[in-house]
Amino acid sequence: MRISRRAAVAAVVLATVLPLSACGGGSGADSTDASGKVEGEITFQTWNLQANFKDYFNGVIADFEKKYPGTEVKWVDRPGEGYADKISADAAGGTLPDVVNVSPDLVAPLAEAGIALDLDKAASKYREEYLPEAWASHQVPGAEGTFAFPWYLNTGPMFYNKRLLEKAGLDPAKPPATYDEVFAAGLKLAGASGGKVAALANVPTIEDFGRYGGALMNDEGTGFAFNDAKGIELLTKYKELYDAKALDPQALTATPESSGHKFLTESVAMNPGSALDLANFKKQAPGLYKNIGITDQVSNTGKANMYVMGVMVNAQSKRKPASVAFAHYVTDATRQMEFAKQVAIFPSTAGSLDDPYFTEEDGTDETRVRVAAAKSLKTAVNYTPVLFSEQMKTELRNQIAKALQGKQSPKVALDNAVKACDRLLQQS
Amino acid sequence: MKTPVTPSTATRPTADGVPGPRSRPAASGPGAPGGSRPGRRISRHLPLSPWLFAAPGLLVVGAFSLYPFFSTLVNAFTDRRTLVPGTFVGLDNFQELLHDEMFWIGLRNSTLYVLGVVPALVILPLLLAMLVQRQIPGITFFRSAFYTPVVASIVVVGLIWVWMLDDRGLINSLLEAVGVGKVGFLSDQWLLLMSAMTVTVWKGLGYYMIIYLAALANVPRELHEAAAVDGAGAVRRFLTVTVPAVRSTMVLVAALASVSAFKVFSEVYLMAGPSGGPAGEDTTLVMLVQRVGTGLTGRVGYASAISVVIFVVTVGLMLLVLRADRKEDA
Numbered sequence: 178m179r180i181s182r183r184a185a186v187a188a189v190v191l192a193t194v195l196p197l198s199a200c201g202g203g204s205g206a207d208s209t210d211a212s213g214k215v216e217g218e219i220t221f222q223t224w225n226l227q228a229n230f231k232d233y234f235n236g237v238i239a240d241f242e243k244k245y246p247g248t249e250v251k252w253v254d255r256p257g258e259g260y261a262d263k264i265s266a267d268a269a270g271g272t273l274p275d276v277v278n279v280s281p282d283l284v285a286p287l288a289e290a291g292i293a294l295d296l297d298k299a300a301s302k303y304r305e306e307y308l309p310e311a312w313a314s315h316q317v318p319g320a321e322g323t324f325a326f327p328w329y330l331n332t333g334p335m336f337y338n339k340r341l342l343e344k345a346g347l348d349p350a351k352p353p354a355t356y357d358e359v360f361a362a363g364l365k366l367a368g369a370s371g372g373k374v375a376a377l378a379n380v381p382t383i384e385d386f387g388r389y390g391g392a393l394m395n396d397e398g399t400g401f402a403f404n405d406a407k408g409i410e411l412l413t414k415y416k417e418l419y420d421a422k423a424l425d426p427q428a429l430t431a432t433p434e435s436s437g438h439k440f441l442t443e444s445v446a447m448n449p450g451s452a453l454d455l456a457n458f459k460k461q462a463p464g465l466y467k468n469i470g471i472t473d474q475v476s477n478t479g480k481a482n483m484y485v486m487g488v489m490v491n492a493q494s495k496r497k498p499a500s501v502a503f504a505h506y507v508t509d510a511t512r513q514m515e516f517a518k519q520v521a522i523f524p525s526t527a528g529s530l531d532d533p534y535f536t537e538e539d540g541t542d543e544t545r546v547r548v549a550a551a552k553s554l555k556t557a558v559n560y561t562p563v564l565f566s567e568q569m570k571t572e573l574r575n576q577i578a579k580a581l582q583g584k585q586s587p588k589v590a591l592d593n594a595v596k597a598c599d600r601l602l603q604q605s
Numbered sequence: 606m607k608t609p610v611t612p613s614t615a616t617r618p619t620a621d622g623v624p625g626p627r628s629r630p631a632a633s634g635p636g637a638p639g640g641s642r643p644g645r646r647i648s649r650h651l652p653l654s655p656w657l658f659a660a661p662g663l664l665v666v667g668a669f670s671l672y673p674f675f676s677t678l679v680n681a682f683t684d685r686r687t688l689v690p691g692t693f694v695g696l697d698n699f700q701e702l703l704h705d706e707m708f709w710i711g712l713r714n715s716t717l718y719v720l721g722v723v724p725a726l727v728i729l730p731l732l733l734a735m736l737v738q739r740q741i742p743g744i745t746f747f748r749s750a751f752y753t754p755v756v757a758s759i760v761v762v763g764l765i766w767v768w769m770l771d772d773r774g775l776i777n778s779l780l781e782a783v784g785v786g787k788v789g790f791l792s793d794q795w796l797l798l799m800s801a802m803t804v805t806v807w808k809g810l811g812y813y814m815i816i817y818l819a820a821l822a823n824v825p826r827e828l829h830e831a832a833a834v835d836g837a838g839a840v841r842r843f844l845t846v847t848v849p850a851v852r853s854t855m856v857l858v859a860a861l862a863s864v865s866a867f868k869v870f871s872e873v874y875l876m877a878g879p880s881g882g883p884a885g886e887d888t889t890l891v892m893l894v895q896r897v898g899t900g901l902t903g904r905v906g907y908a909s910a911i912s913v914v915i916f917v918v919t920v921g922l923m924l925l926v927l928r929a930d931r932k933e934d935a
Contacts (some may be wrong), residue, residue, distance in 0.1 A: 265687045265901045286901035290688035426792045427772060429883035442773060566902045571880050578884035605686070605902050 216247035220274035227254030295322030311525035318398025325487030329522035345369035363423035372422035378436030387560030404591035412587035483557035680909035698910035730813035752811035763875030820854035
């Protein structure tokens with residue numbers, strides 16, 4: 178069968194022009210006005226929470242719909258793996274749900290693209306209900322406003338293997354608290370075990386540079402600065418650990434899962450974790466559990482790192498009053514407190530951490546970890562810059578790996594990492 | 606079996622082979638004589654019918670193959686990001702590629718993957734197919750066993766190999782037991798790449814074995830018997846009878862294996878981690894596309910430029926293999 182020339186030309190033109198059409202347009206920021214009647218159907222997206230907390234969220238949604246007759250909340254949950262990709266596909270396709278569970282690094286590009294609603298304008302009346310640091314955690318340098326309600330906080334203790342420490346001649350009652358103490362202990366552990374037991378399973382992350390006391394970004398938030406003297410010193414110490422096998426040889430390719438596995442198999446003696454890990458240790462390694470010690474995060478600044486979750490409202494939502502009302506409802510003090518009793522997380526609402534639930538121990542490990550974490554959260558800092566993207570994490574990690582392998586000096590590695598991250602920052 | 610042809614639609618050739626008068630389109634229009642006859646109506650709608658039958662398939666191909674392909678091609682010349690519409694930047698992305706260290710690492714690793722994996726996947730499945738072609742008791746079990754890795758999930762396969770190759774895994778424990786000591790299969794950049802190649806070969810053996818089995822079934826037994834009578838040994842018979850007989854299949858396998866090896870992602874991603882091994886030294890080109898182009902800050906334009914390079918190299922590989930085959934034929 179012959180295809181007419183006109184049809185062929187039309188097909189080629191369409192095939193060329195259609196993709197071009199995808200380059201045009203752009204969402205642009207919609208109105209930040211969220212006043213009006215709370216009504217209509219909205220969609221709420223969470224991040225890997227349905228499997229374990231289905232009843233809790235169904236209860237929250239039912240209570241909200243009862244409080245605001247005429248509203249209907251459709252709940253969707255996405256798996257943890259590929260969550261950022263799912264959000265980016267939805268955002269690019271204009272199908273992002275009305276209310277979305279985000280972390281600060283996810284909200285930054287959405288805010289820059291005008292997709293995240295500015296809550297300083299749309300919901301400023303709720304601001305006082307939250308801890309000031311938590312509210313500020315979803316602010317983006319270079320963009321005016323706050324782009325998500327702070328939700329739950331978390332911080333992790335350092336878990337350590339008491340038996341391995343004791344075997345290396347260290348006092349399990351006095352675990353390392355600062356980086357210098359960790360480095361000294363690491364060399365002892367590796368030496369005593371002939372290189373079979375390492376202190377740590379991971380290369381340093383941006384949070385480590387923060388807790389070591391170095392600068393992460395310049396004051397204007399326009400460039401990275403972790404290649405300062407402190408940063409170089411930290412990486413030099415890690416290099417010494419790596420050479421002495423006090424840093425696990427597979428640390429260069431480690432993931433949080435693989436380093437957790439190393440800790441469970443007693444290849445490494447120390448592993449940062451969260452309050453959630455304690456239950457896993459009990460279940461997966463009951464033999465190891467009795468040897469596990471729990472201490473504060475290693476820090477030279479005296480401040481722990483804090484992880485913040487947020488709830489963002491889609492600026493393009495057609496039901497902004499209902500979306501803002503629901504995002505606030507999920508993150509208010511009552512709901513956060515209820516959620517904290519379901520799982521080891523901590524509320525970001527003002528005064529909640531003074532509740533006896535977070536201040537009184539009952540002699541169990543669980544309450545001990547909970548009380549210690551809640552205490553450290555009062556002074557904790559979110560050391561991860563909101564503009565630090567996944568690609569920047571990879572750049573930093575790769576440059577650190579080169580330094581540890583001896584392919585370049587710590588200074589050159591960090592200079593290169595800063596240069597690459599600054600380039601990515603300018604391109605965003 | 607021939608399809609019966611109805612007289613109303615048949616083209617009746619004349620003596621010299623030229624289509625006869627009945628092959629001409631029927632006159633159309635209400636006034637045309639005989640226009641209401643069913644046979645003529647079918648004839649009038651014939652030109653559109655194939656398109657209607659093909660439409661669902663064409664739509665799927667258009668939406669899921671052609672559109673993304675042309676979209677990638679166009680994006681490669683823009684600075685498009687995930688959430689930011691792009692502007693035309695000419696060849697900037699391709700110029701940046703030339704100075705991107707990670708691109709050259711990716712190109713090196715993908716090329717090494719082709720060089721390491723393709724010869725093994727052309728030869729080993731052929732030997733395996735010859736082995737399981739024999740009709741001996743229990744051979745069906747072995748055929749199924751060799752094919753099992755093909756149907757197994759690559760994620761599961763990858764994790765199993767990671768456990769085996771870990772510092773404290775099965776293989777290192779065995780090596781330590783025999784006094785060799787630990788080998789850094791998952792921490793040395795070259796060993797990691799070779800480990801991933803091993804998994805690719807192991808997983809692909811069964812698939813290509815099936816293709817070879819079909820080809821071997823068409824090799825006349827008489828040729829082997831004649832060669833044996835002439836005194837040819839097993840190796841000689843393999844080289845002079847089997848290989849020439851399945852040569853076109855070997856070319857097909859080489860082409861398929863080259864393309865999939867150059868586009869390798871899962872095995873390396875699972876074994877070397879998302880960062881692509883120590884310092885990203887095991888990153889392949891497809892991994893780089895995923896790293897650069899996805900996420901909320903993904904550089905879609907730049908990732909598209911890398912994809913265009915992958916496409917060009919892949920087509921080049923196919924042409925190279927086909928050209929080599931044609932030369933052999935000549």
